Every structure is written in C-alpha cells, then in structure tokens.
Amino acid sequence: MSAHHPDDDHSHLDAMTLRVRALETVLTEKGYVDPAALDELIDIYENRVGPKNGARVVARAWSDPAYRARLMENGTEAIRELGYAGRQGEHLVVVENTPGVHNMVVCTLCSCYPWPVLGLPPVWYKSAPYRSRAVNDPRGVLAEFGVELPEGTEINVWDSTSEMRYLVLPMRPEGTEGWSEEDLAALVTRDAMIGTGLPLSPEEVPA
Template sequence: MTGHDHQHDSSLSPTELRVKALESLLTEKGLVDPAALDILIETYENKVGPRNGARVVARAWTDPDYKKRLLEDGSSAIAELGYTGRQGEDMVVLENTPSVHNLVVCTLCSCYPWPVLGLPPVWYKAAPYRSRAVIDPRGVMAEFGLVLDDDVEVRVWDSTAELRYLVLPERPAGTDGMSEEALAELVTRDSMIGTGLALQPK
C-alpha cells in the first residue's frame, strides 16, 4: 500500500465513520430520534439475546406438553414465555433427533429470530455462510466443529419468507434430573441455529 501518507485524526473504521455520518444526517433531518436509537441499541445489546431461546429449549426439554405446543405453533408457545415481537411474529421450531439435524440460513439477506436469539452474529450475515450453507451444509458445520454421521439427514431451512426458524437441539445425555435453569446453561446460540449441539454437562 502506497500513496496514503496523510494522518487521520480518528481511530474509527470507514464503516463506523459512514454510520456516524448517516446517523447525523438522519437526526438533522428529523427522521430518527437519537433517544429512540439509544433504546433500540440498549435493547438488543443487553435485553434480548440467545438466553431467551435457551429458556424456550430448556422448557421444551422438561415439559412434554410445552414441547408439543412449541412444535405445533412456535409463535404462541414462545409467547407463553414472554418472547414476542419484531422478527419473531411467525415462528417455526425444528426438532433435532438422532436421525435428523436442522440448519437455518437466510441466503437472500440475514433473516433471524430476534426475540429468541437477539441480533445475528456477523458470520450468519456474511456471504460465505449464506452461500455455502445450502450447497455444502456438512462442510460448513464441520468448520464449526460439528461432524455428523452420513446416515443423519441434514435439513437446511432457507428463510426466504417471513417465517423465522429456531432449532430445538437434542437434550444431551447425562442430564436427567437437572433443573430447567441448569439445562438452559447448556443451550448455545449455535445449537439453536444448527451450527452446533447443546453442551455436555460438566
């Protein structure tokens, strides 16, 4: 790299600078309320995230009636635990079993079930995951450390519509008698996208 010898007096990245410029413009034109923006950011940084989904999964592992409702009508069963709203209006829950493993992607953009998982990780929104999850799901999962037997059927769900998908991972062996709260600690974000499994108990 040559020809870029002047000093910038800012440590912000080009993307951060662009976002700041857009925010200033939108605020000056009266199109966004900066206080509303702060609450939006605070909500998804600190209040809404994958611990919500983990509670849904742990409830399904411990309550067969709840699991039945969850698989039949994801939106209303998830709403029973108070998780509703934007990007979770129409939820579908996919059950992993010893013979079926589900993986969720949005090849067209970055659709993701916000009320149960929060905002998507960077890799979920990136072109490599989006393009490869549908053509080489086993290769993608292997890069996450998840290698499935050939006789397990992989089902990839491309979120091309307004349905939002949550994977119900298998309950790990050796967790009999664990409380719902302790079980929720085993449920990772990736296990609810399908790029991982629930953790083994320590």
C-alpha cells in the first residue's frame, strides 16, 4: 500500500507489498504468471463467489426432494448442476442437520473451505482458536456464536482437508411452507452452512 511520508514527497511501499511485488515481477518475467490472469482471479474471489451460491444450493435442497437426494449422494455433482464448480470444490460432501444431529465444519490444519459455494473463509475460520476449539469444545464455540442446542443433540465436527470439503445442510426453518427458493435462500447464512450458526427464522429476515 502507498502511504504518504510527512518528511518527503515520495512514495513508500511497506515490506509485505515489496515482497509480493518482487515475487510477481520475477514470476511474470519468467512466464510463470500473467498479471491479467491474476487480476481476473482476484475479481472472482472478491466479487463473484460467496455464500449466496451455497444459499441457493440449500434452498433448492429444501424445495426439491429429488435434488436433496442427489446432493446427499454426490455433493460435487449436484452443486455443479447449479453451475458452481471449480477450485476447491472437487470433492464436496454435504452433511445434513437433523433434530438429533448438528454438524460443524473446521480445517484443523489450515483453512480448507468449499470456495465455489461459500467464497473465501472468514477471519475466525482461519484463526488458531477456532481451529483447535471447534474440535475440543464444539458446544462452547457454538455458544460463543450464540447457538444453543438441546442437550441431547449430538455434534459432529468435520475436519476439512485439501481433498475433502464440507457444506452443512441446515434444517429448514419452521413457518416457511410454500416459500419460493429465492425467499428460502435469504434465510441461509454463511455461518449456517459452516455449522456455527442456524438459518434465520421468517421473523428475522431483513425486510
């Protein structure tokens, strides 16, 4: 980033920017990367993929039992049907919440995450506390996220890897009978699909 120095009228690049620019220059000159392709990648992840994709998948599963069956059978293929495929979406497994079982996703080693349906992970997902506590104390983590589950509910924690990524299919909120897929999708939050949240109830939908 550029920053103005009060003592002169020249530019300054911070240490991280210098390291990244040096890499980009050398890799570009050697033909390993193409700056235009890098800009395109950044645009995709800043603007075009995100949890709205996953919300559409969940809303379709809530509305269409045949789709739901395909999604549970082969997540990657069923998600591809809706046009979401590509990087970090090669082996997507959908895990389904039920009244007796709640699912939660973590990557204990780093930050593997289902990019095509959720975009890039939030800061807390990448943090050491979440990565360790999700496994050791899932109920405590859920409480911090404001989620209280009935005592008898079993919590399954799924550890993502570079080969296997998980998407939680939350339970459809009550009072949504007859809703369109579009309206249902508005109830599906990012955290509900990681398992650290629940979908919004009809009363919670922003007008």
